[in-house]
Amino acid sequence: MPWMTQTATSEARPYHHGDLSRALVEAARRILETEGPSALSLRAVAREAGVSPAAPYHHFKDKGELLDAVAHEGWAALDAALTEARLKAADSQERMTGLGVAYVRFARDNPALYRVMYDCSRDKDALPEQMKEEGAYCQVRNTIDERSGGTASPIDLELATIAAWCAGHGLAEMISFKQFDPLKEALGGEEAFLRGVFEHLGMFAKLDQA
Amino acid sequence: MPWMTQTATSEARPYHHGDLSRALVEAARRILETEGPSALSLRAVAREAGVSPAAPYHHFKDKGELLDAVAHEGWAALDAALTEARLKAADSQERMTGLGVAYVRFARDNPALYRVMYDCSRDKDALPEQMKEEGAYCQVRNTIDERSGGTASPIDLELATIAAWCAGHGLAEMISFKQFDPLKEALGGEEAFLRGVFEHLGMFAKLDQA
DNA sequence: TGTACATCAGTGAACGCGCGTTCACTGATGTAC
DNA sequence: TGTACATCAGTGAACGCGCGTTCACTGATGTAC
Numbered sequence: 464m465p466w467m468t469q470t471a472t473s474e475a476r477p478y479h480h481g482d483l484s485r486a487l488v489e490a491a492r493r494i495l496e497t498e499g500p501s502a503l504s505l506r507a508v509a510r511e512a513g514v515s516p517a518a519p520y521h522h523f524k525d526k527g528e529l530l531d532a533v534a535h536e537g538w539a540a541l542d543a544a545l546t547e548a549r550l551k552a553a554d555s556q557e558r559m560t561g562l563g564v565a566y567v568r569f570a571r572d573n574p575a576l577y578r579v580m581y582d583c584s585r586d587k588d589a590l591p592e593q594m595k596e597e598g599a600y601c602q603v604r605n606t607i608d609e610r611s612g613g614t615a616s617p618i619d620l621e622l623a624t625i626a627a628w629c630a631g632h633g634l635a636e637m638i639s640f641k642q643f644d645p646l647k648e649a650l651g652g653e654e655a656f657l658r659g660v661f662e663h664l665g666m667f668a669k670l671d672q673a
Numbered sequence: 674m675p676w677m678t679q680t681a682t683s684e685a686r687p688y689h690h691g692d693l694s695r696a697l698v699e700a701a702r703r704i705l706e707t708e709g710p711s712a713l714s715l716r717a718v719a720r721e722a723g724v725s726p727a728a729p730y731h732h733f734k735d736k737g738e739l740l741d742a743v744a745h746e747g748w749a750a751l752d753a754a755l756t757e758a759r760l761k762a763a764d765s766q767e768r769m770t771g772l773g774v775a776y777v778r779f780a781r782d783n784p785a786l787y788r789v790m791y792d793c794s795r796d797k798d799a800l801p802e803q804m805k806e807e808g809a810y811c812q813v814r815n816t817i818d819e820r821s822g823g824t825a826s827p828i829d830l831e832l833a834t835i836a837a838w839c840a841g842h843g844l845a846e847m848i849s850f851k852q853f854d855p856l857k858e859a860l861g862g863e864e865a866f867l868r869g870v871f872e873h874l875g876m877f878a879k880l881d882q883a
Numbered sequence: 884t885g886t887a888c889a890t891c892a893g894t895g896a897a898c899g900c901g902c903g904t905t906c907a908c909t910g911a912t913g914t915a916c
Numbered sequence: 917t918g919t920a921c922a923t924c925a926g927t928g929a930a931c932g933c934g935c936g937t938t939c940a941c942t943g944a945t946g947t948a949c
């Protein structure tokens with residue numbers, strides 16, 4: 464770790480940063496959550512990291528590549544949040560709702576990051592590949608599979624996973640609209656509201672059988 | 674209609690436009706669908722409408738107000754699409770799925786407009802008020818109410834409507850990701866895929882009763 | 884019916900701004916001998 | 917261990933660009949008499 468031999472004070476950064484890549488991504492996240500996605504320019508990120516506007520070009524080809532890195536970190540953080548929720552749940556019913564609540568909470572706590580994640584995906588018309596192979600989406604699929612006792616056909620399993628994912632994403636985007644405040648209050652808080660919506664996602668099927 | 678006395682050729686617009694407000698909103702929609710939301714600047718809209726960059730300021734306070742007008746028209750168009758789907762359906766089961774399919778199709782056919790609609794809402798932390806009172810959201814709620822035979826409690830009805838809305842919105846945003854192409858093909862097309870996901874939104878409830 | 888005049892809805896040039904990116908440069912680092 | 921040198925990772929000034937908005941203006945319209 465060569466830069467540690469530097470006798471810099473805590474304020475004065477050495478000429479060579481040491482890990483500017485990571486510092487830039489962190490600076491980007493700081494800007495996102497304090498000023499929102501519209502403030503996320505390359506220059507602003509460099510400024511926030513205390514570095515000249517040209518410095519990022521030694522680490523990222525262009526602005527898009529930096530944004531991709533930010534989004535990638537976002538997906539990893541979402542994976543982690545879902546894993547934590549999955550491990551905490553007692554049974555498979557609770558595991559399913561818990562995943563949903565954790566997903567929505569992640570989006571609510573990191574709204575700007577969440578938007579960048581999906582904006583990057585949209586630009587490519589594709590969600591991150593690793594999400595389907597081993598990431599967040601895969602955790603949802605496994606939980607559903609486990610819940611059905613492994614009896615669901617591959618196509619049904621995939622459709623159910625997409626359905627759950629859509630519901631989570633939709634709710635994540637709706638949760639902050641103030642129209643729903645009265646309902647949240649009537650139910651005694653946001654968490655109860657979330658659980659209520661997730662439970663009602665089965666309502667149509669119930670009606671079919673009535 | 675004073676401007677009709679003008680002896681203008683079909684190309685030469687009279688000095689006074691006649692209905693520049695509307696023309697600007699239409700120009701904005703044209704830009705949205707051909708170049709996407711990032712190209713939607715006030716100057717671009719004026720250019721597209723064949724008018725100087727300052728002209729819009731006689732009709733809209735600022736860029737935001739023009740965007741609001743565009744979004745407002747978008748919500749009206751969505752209302753109309755849902756109404757058409759609702760009237761076309763034979764029974765309440767078909768009505769519900771039909772609404773979902775129509776919603777997603779609207780988003781897929783007008784992706785940039787759809788994004789502007791929600792971006793405007795997000796900026797205000799609020800969906801358009803008229804949507805809850807008489808618009809698209811209300812149509813979904815009425816259909817669910819009818820489907821439950823009017824027996825659902827107000828809170829359940831509201832939760833079910835939100836659940837359905839979230840599912841529709843989530844699916845609208847996911848539909849274009851190429852990861853799902855194989856599944857769409859396996860099911861014989863996008864429409865079957867949509868219907869499949871909507872039907873699976875009841876899966877969790879079914880499992881609860883198994 | 885004609886005319887003076889207020890008002891409305893355009894024009895086009897200009898403002899300052901922040902952006903992404905490039906460039907020639909320089910300071911710091913690591914390595915071969 | 918010391919030194920020459922290639923390479924790496926920064927600097928800061930500059931580029932051209934499109935943006936939102938303002939301004940003084942002017943052409944067209946409608947109205948009062």
